Amino acid sequence: MNTPCRTHENHDTITFAESECSDGMCCFTCVIPPGNKHVGFFKYLRKGGTASPYVKLLVTSEGYKDELYDACKFLNFIISQDAAKPHLKMDLRCSIYKSRPSQCMGYPDQAGESVYQKISGPCIFNEYTAPRAYHKLVYKREWKAFYAILDHADAIRSLCAHEEPSVARSLILGAKGVVRAAISVGRDERDYLLIPIQNETRNILYVSEKHQPIVTIRQAYSRWEEKIQNNLKNHYRDEWESRLKSAIETEEKDAGKRGDEDTTGNLE
Ligand code: SF4
Ligand code: SF4
Numbered sequence: 198m199n200t201p202c203r204t205h206e207n208h209d210t211i212t213f214a215e216s217e218c219s220d221g222m223c224c225f226t227c228v229i230p231p232g233n234k235h236v237g238f239f240k241y242l243r244k245g246g247t248a249s250p251y252v253k254l255l256v257t258s259e260g261y262k263d264e265l266y267d268a269c270k271f272l273n274f275i276i277s278q279d280a281a282k283p284h285l286k287m288d289l290r291c292s293i294y295k296s297r298p299s300q301c302m303g304y305p306d307q308a309g310e311s312v313y314q315k316i317s318g319p320c321i322f323n324e325y326t327a328p329r330a331y332h333k334l335v336y337k338r339e340w341k342a343f344y345a346i347l348d349h350a351d352a353i354r355s356l357c358a359h360e361e362p363s364v365a366r367s368l369i370l371g372a373k374g375v376v377r378a379a380i381s382v383g384r385d386e387r388d389y390l391l392i393p394i395q396n397e398t399r400n401i402l403y404v405s406e407k408h409q410p411i412v413t414i415r416q417a418y419s420r421w422e423e424k425i426q427n428n429l430k431n432h433y434r435d436e437w438e439s440r441l442k443s444a445i446e447t448e449e450k451d452a453g454k455r456g457d458e459d460t461t462g463n464l465e
Contacts (some may be wrong), residue, residue, distance in 0.1 A: 209284035210373045211276070211392050215400040221274070221289025222322045222342070222394070225254035225266040228301050233270045246292040248274035251352035255380070255391065258340040265345070265380065271297075274344075276357045276365065285368055287344070287392070305408060318424035319411055320403070326396045327411035330451075334414060334444040335428050345380060345389040366390075413452075415445050 213219040248268035256264040268274070275288045291297050305320035319327070324335070325342055332339045346352055346369070350362045357365035369375055374393040379386050398410045411417045418425050418441065429437035 210395060211285045211287055211369070211375070212279075212395060212397070213401055214286045214288035216288070217403045218322075218401065219288045219290075220322045220394065220401050221248075221268075221272055221291075222254065222325065223304055223320055224248075224269045224272045224289065224291065224301075227321050228298075228304050229269045243271075243293065245270040246273035246290075247355045248272040248289070251347045251349070251355060253345045253380075253382075253389070255343045255345045255389075256340050257343070258336075258338040261338060265382070274356050276369070277359055278368075285372060306405065316424050316427075318421050319417060320408065323398075323402060323408065323411055325394065326398050326402075327417065328413070328448075330444060330448045331411055331414050331417060334440065335425060335432075337432050342394040343391040344394060345378075345391050348377060348388040348390050413445075414441070414448055418445075 246268075249270045249272065252268055252274050254266040254268070256266070269291075271292045273290045273292045275290065276285055277288070278284070279286045291301070305323070306317050307315045324331070325340075329339055346356065348366075350366075353362040353366050353369075357369075360368070369390055369392070370377065372392070376391050378389055378391055380389050402408065402410055409420065426437070429441055433440045
């Protein structure tokens with residue numbers, strides 16, 4: 198990705214609609230195999246959603262190559278004005294929700310590497326909103342995610358159906374944190390509008406017994422031991438247990454220190 202160029206800045210961030218799973222991150226990364234093979238031949242012939250031709254998920258972390266993910270063919274990406282507040286909101290929805298493939302229905306309670314594996318895990322948005330200490334231990338890096346929207350009138354028209362494209366584009370560009378950047382996709386380089394994905398869990402996480410926000414490493418490990426342990430073994434080999442223990446100790450020591458501070462940030 199080339200260095201982003203910042204345009205005029207507005208005051209409001211683009212938030213997600215206040216409903217379950219409005220972030221749709223797993224429909225870019227976790228559930229879909231290459232070529233959308235999970236949906237089967239006949240469903241594949243059906244009309245696709247608005248996201249896949251125009252929107253990508255960009256993941257950046259300092260010192261690592263940027264990662265770019267394509268959307269599932271059936272994902273709808275909708276940007277609209279919030280009637281109550283003067284800002285934009287995004288809603289990502291499956292256009293074949295009732296007949297979505299079994300991998301999608303089972304995710305994230307069955308988040309194994311294959312359909313035969315039944316490992317439950319936190320979903321990708323759940324991990325995105327987890328504390329920094331969790332990112333550093335389980336991913337060995339902190340990461341930030343953006344929705345990258347092709348900067349083209351057809352794209353804006355398709356995603357913001359209720360606005361005039363030039364008006365919608367100015368509103369997107371004017372929102373807080375949005376930048377314009379050139380991204381190489383294959384041999385082509387094209388301009389995209391990058392919308393930062395906020396770290397907010399309110400009303401977004403699908404809340405089931407197995408699918409709760411990550412608060413601490415200890416809590417996440419006790420809930421999703423098998424999945425997290427696999428990651429740790431991949432990263433740290435024989436040292437995984439000592440790394441886990443030390444990360445939990447550090448996190449709890451830091452939480453203890455914060456508890457000893459008064460509201461002004463001074464030690465009591
Ligand atoms: S909250 Fe989790 S399960 Fe729901 S769309 Fe986002 S990543 Fe997928
Ligand atoms: S079929 Fe629907 S739920 Fe499954 S990845 Fe595609 S958009 Fe998401």
